Amino acid sequence: MPLFTRMTPSTDATTDATTEAPSAETPSPETDNSATEAQAVTEATDATDGVDADTDANSDADADAEKTPKPDWRTRRPTAARNLSWAITALSALLVLVALQLPATADQLRLSEFLRLPAEAIVAAVVLLAMPRRPRVITAASMGVFLGALTVVNLLDMGYVEFLGRHFNVMVDWALLGDAQSYLTDSIGTVGSIVTTIGVIVLVLLLLVGTGLATVRLSNLLARHNAGATKATLIAGTVWITSMSLGLTNFAGAPMASNHATAIVEAHVQRVGDTIRDEAVFRKLAKNDPFAKTPPDQLVPDLRGKDVIFTFIESYGRSAIEDPIMSPGVDKTLADQTQALTDAGFAAKSGWLTSATYGGSSWLGHSTFLSGLWISTQQRYRTLVDSDRLTLPEVFRRTGDYRVVGVMPGVQKSWPEAKFYGLEKNYAAKDLGYKGPKFSWSTMPDQYTLEAYQRLEHGRKQAKPLMSEIILTSSHQPWAPLPKTVPQDELGDGTVFNAIQKAGKDPKDVLYNGPEAKAEYGKSIQYSVTSLIDWLTRYGTDNTVLVFLGDHQPMSRVSGSNASRDVPVSVVAKDPKILDKIADWNWTDGLRPAHDAPVWKMDAFRDKFLTAYGSTPHP
Numbered sequence: 055m056p057l058f059t060r061m062t063p064s065t066d067a068t069t070d071a072t073t074e075a076p077s078a079e080t081p082s083p084e085t086d087n088s089a090t091e092a093q094a095v096t097e098a099t100d101a102t103d104g105v106d107a108d109t110d111a112n113s114d115a116d117a118d119a120e121k122t123p124k125p126d127w128r129t130r131r132p133t134a135a136r137n138l139s140w141a142i143t144a145l146s147a148l149l150v151l152v153a154l155q156l157p158a159t160a161d162q163l164r165l166s167e168f169l170r171l172p173a174e175a176i177v178a179a180v181v182l183l184a185m186p187r188r189p190r191v192i193t194a195a196s197m198g199v200f201l202g203a204l205t206v207v208n209l210l211d212m213g214y215v216e217f218l219g220r221h222f223n224v225m226v227d228w229a230l231l232g233d234a235q236s237y238l239t240d241s242i243g244t245v246g247s248i249v250t251t252i253g254v255i256v257l258v259l260l261l262l263v264g265t266g267l268a269t270v271r272l273s274n275l276l277a278r279h280n281a282g283a284t285k286a287t288l289i290a291g292t293v294w295i296t297s298m299s300l301g302l303t304n305f306a307g308a309p310m311a312s313n314h315a316t317a318i319v320e321a322h323v324q325r326v327g328d329t330i331r332d333e334a335v336f337r338k339l340a341k342n343d344p345f346a347k348t349p350p351d352q353l354v355p356d357l358r359g360k361d362v363i364f365t366f367i368e369s370y371g372r373s374a375i376e377d378p379i380m381s382p383g384v385d386k387t388l389a390d391q392t393q394a395l396t397d398a399g400f401a402a403k404s405g406w407l408t409s410a411t412y413g414g415s416s417w418l419g420h421s422t423f424l425s426g427l428w429i430s431t432q433q434r435y436r437t438l439v440d441s442d443r444l445t446l447p448e449v450f451r452r453t454g455d456y457r458v459v460g461v462m463p464g465v466q467k468s469w470p471e472a473k474f475y476g477l478e479k480n481y482a483a484k485d486l487g488y489k490g491p492k493f494s495w496s497t498m499p500d501q502y503t504l505e506a507y508q509r510l511e512h513g514r515k516q517a518k519p520l521m522s523e524i525i526l527t528s529s530h531q532p533w534a535p536l537p538k539t540v541p542q543d544e545l546g547d548g549t550v551f552n553a554i555q556k557a558g559k560d561p562k563d564v565l566y567n568g569p570e571a572k573a574e575y576g577k578s579i580q581y582s583v584t585s586l587i588d589w590l591t592r593y594g595t596d597n598t599v600l601v602f603l604g605d606h607q608p609m610s611r612v613s614g615s616n617a618s619r620d621v622p623v624s625v626v627a628k629d630p631k632i633l634d635k636i637a638d639w640n641w642t643d644g645l646r647p648a649h650d651a652p653v654w655k656m657d658a659f660r661d662k663f664l665t666a667y668g669s670t671p672h673p
Contacts, residue, residue, distance in 0.1 A: 146268035166306030198269030219412030370604025380576035419605035426660030448476030450521035490548030499537035532565035
């Protein structure tokens with residue numbers, strides 16, 4: 055510093071001053087004044103330099119302080135930072151473990167399923183430990199995103215098993231997610247549907263990002279503790295092999311050694327392969343039709359002159375008749391309506407059909423029944439409607455003696471399949487004149503649907519008998535709010551149902567409440583059956599033949615996790631010859647099939663029906 059330099063003279067300067075300069079006590083006269091002045095100037099200069107030096111020092115200190123970053127919270131609170139870091143690592147490990155062990159069905163969601171040693175984690179650790187940093191991070195992130203995607207598919211699997219009784223098919227079922235969104239809109243409204251959809255998308259993205267970051271974090275931990283991680287991986291591998299060899303289990307009896315994620319992937323790959331192979335097989339089946347070349351005059355000759363009606367009651371399954379909670383009300387309705395038929399001069403026989411679908415995808419049940427082919431997947435359905443397979447409506451159209459119509463209140467968009475089925479006229483929801491409220495998914499009450507059919511077709515003078523396909527939707531989940539029967543003269547355009555709809559229950563309070571869902575489902579079946587038989591006894595004639603059935607069982611929350619896929623089917627007519635033709639079917643008299651009544655696969659009905667009423671096979 056300048057002040058320090060000036061106040062500390064060099065040795066040479068001191069020596070010169072001693073030998074050459076006069077003594078301070080005895081100054082020479084010539085130099086006394088000038089020396090004094092020089093000393094004063096020097097002291098003033100030194101003082102000024104000292105002030106400048108202090109100022110420079112303070113400025114340098116301020117600059118250094120500005121350049122030095124303030125310690126962050128991790129430095130100020132190292133213990134909290136360390137604990138947070140370990141907590142995030144633990145959550146990352148937990149997320150990866152849950153993703154690896156997440157089951158495909160909700161009933162397997164048990165703690166014991168997650169307290170197992172996943173082989174995939176051990177293999178991943180071995181791979182990541184052998185990699186340099188950059189490839190390791192990329193590989194870990196890829197593993198994590200794949201694991202997140204697998205978790206999404208597993209969650210879809212859970213939903214499909216819960217609602218449709220089958221696993222998600224990654225090859226063909228993505229298209230059905232649009233139907234799920236439409237169902238949400240119909241059930242909880244547009245705003246609720248949009249919010250739910252956005253929420254699901256955000257959760258999926260968070261899951262993909264979260265699993266990716268989690269695996270990267272864990273891979274970095276392995277790299278920082280390479281030696282210890284290598285030993286731990288070796289021990290884990292040894293434990294896994296030992297557990298697998300000895301069949302060791304955890305406290306709940308689940309195998310300790312797990313390869314669950316691998317098995318899930320293999321199952322999905324197997325389904326994709328099965329779907330590809332099945333398409334070729336099914337195309338051949340669709341072409342093998344025993345009635346494809348039957349001359350028109352040899353198709354259903356014993357039904358000529360009859361008005362034939364095929365009616366599907368949504369979700370009408372065996373559980374409605376045999377479940378101890380639902381059956382008392384439904385059985386009473388069936389008994390009462392059987393008596394009403396008898397009083398009106400009708401008779402009925404009933405049996406069981408095993409549906410190709412469960413809990414939903416009604417079109418698979420409809421197409422199976424009408425085509426005589428087992429339509430259990432969306433792939434088969436698409437292949438079917440692209441074929442020239444003979445359906446029951448097409449049989450009647452081909453005779454030239456029938457007007458063939460469809461009444462489908464559930465159809466709210468264009469429906470090109472009508473041509474495949476042979477429908478000359480199809481009435482969608484917008485064509486039925488309904489001005490009342492929707493009842494969740496159901497666009498209109500069954501009572502109104504049937505009255506609209508009477509007004510538009512059955513009640514009009516026709517040049518030909520009618521063959522009609524009618525879909526009744528009031529028993530569609532979520533079974534809230536439910537319509538009620540109103541006086542016939544008040545039905546009008548359906549606005550009479552406004553008050554009933556507003557007074558009904560909230561779908562969210564019913565669908566996810568098991569006992570409540572069972573009770574309301576049972577009521578919906580009672581309503582649908584009553585509406586149909588009321589219409590028949592009011593408008594049916596000696597020439598009316600009604601075949602009605604369920605399309606599938608309700609979802610497992612209502613029907614039970616081990617329920618069959620059986621649905622009731624009934625044939626109703628006034629003309630005794632109609633029922634005599636099916637006497638060898640050994641069905642139960644009345645609308646309630648006995649527990650041990652014959653059970654056929656649903657695809658068997660078409661050929662049995664055609665044969666019973668005189669059709670001649672011509673393959």
